Amino acid sequence: MELSGIRVCIHELKVEDAYFFANWGAHQNPLFYDYNYQHHGVMGYRRWFESRNHMFQHYFGIYLEERFIGFIGIKKINPLTKNSELGLVIDPNFTNRGIGLETMGLFLEHYFFKLKMKTMTLKVTKYNKDAIKLYRKLGFRFIGESRTLLEIKTSDLMHPEVQKYAFYLHRDCFGRIWEEVWKMKISKEDFEKRGKNEVSIGSVNH
Numbered sequence: 001m002e003l004s005g006i007r008v009c010i011h012e013l014k015v016e017d018a019y020f021f022a023n024w025g026a027h028q029n030p031l032f033y034d035y036n037y038q039h040h041g042v043m044g045y046r047r048w049f050e051s052r053n054h055m056f057q058h059y060f061g062i063y064l065e066e067r068f069i070g071f072i073g074i075k076k077i078n079p080l081t082k083n084s085e086l087g088l089v090i091d092p093n094f095t096n097r098g099i100g101l102e103t104m105g106l107f108l109e110h111y112f113f114k115l116k117m118k119t120m121t122l123k124v125t126k127y128n129k130d131a132i133k134l135y136r137k138l139g140f141r142f143i144g145e146s147r148t149l150l151e152i153k154t155s156d157l158m159h160p161e162v163q164k165y166a167f168y169l170h171r172d173c174f175g176r177i178w179e180e181v182w183k184m185k186i187s188k189e190d191f192e193k194r195g196k197n198e199v200s201i202g203s204v205n206h
């Protein structure tokens with residue numbers, strides 16, 4: 001598969017892409033440390049690459065002039081219900097430039113019209129305001145919420161960015177921290193009604 005947009009290209013991942021993580025920017029907010037890939041080391045990069053694709057999961061690279069700047073994929077692919085769950089990460093050096101919107105537009109078009117999938121779901125932490133705004137723009141709707149375990153150092157809990165969203169974090173009787181997560185969903189019809197329009201507006205303006 002190869003999808004080309006105005007700036008972005010999406011295609012199969014190559015193992016060399018994983019080594020390029022060393023050049024990626026770093027999130028300074030401890031709530032996003034899980035998206036920092038640059039210190040995984042050679043073995044970590046290989047493991048990351050090898051775990052990306054299997055029968056129920058398929059990931060692709062996002063490229064800007066051949067440079068690996070993100071990855072997008074679907075997991076928990078269900079061929080019967082024609083649903084899967086989204087995964088999306090952009091190099092922090094390239095966020096807030098419309099790359100996420102352009103990527104999602106290309107990918108959803110392919111997903112619904114070429115792969116003939118019916119719906120896509122995703123899970124997003126409630127404090128991830130940028131991601132939620134992007135997903136809403138595309139036509140994703142809130143369908144439920146849950147909590148997941150947050151791996152965070154006690155010292156990082158005092159970080160101002162973590163404190164800002166402390167009301168989304170909950171400590172249980174074992175001292176573990178749980179974060180509030182939204183489940184969102186989009187259908188082909190939602191995308192046609194809302195997302196397609198947003199994507200073309202974003203692309204024309206920039």
Ligand SMILES: CC(C)(COP(=O)(O)OP(=O)(O)OC[C@H]1O[C@@H](n2cnc3c(N)ncnc32)[C@H](O)[C@@H]1OP(=O)(O)O)[C@@H](O)C(=O)NCCC(=O)NCCS
Nearest residue numbers: 035088089090095096097098099100101124131133202206
């Ligand atoms: C969430 C994430 C994928 C968003 O990607 P992104 O490329 O920054 O998203 P965009 O740039 O398309 O949208 C972000 C903002 O940039 C704005 N923007 C800036 N320049 C733009 C341009 N040239 N064209 C269009 N939009 C532009 C958008 O309007 C938008 O602002 P708004 O929300 O106020 O409307 C990215 O921040 C990320 O990878 N985060 C870490 C991993 C993560 O959280 N993944 C999601 C897990 S569920």
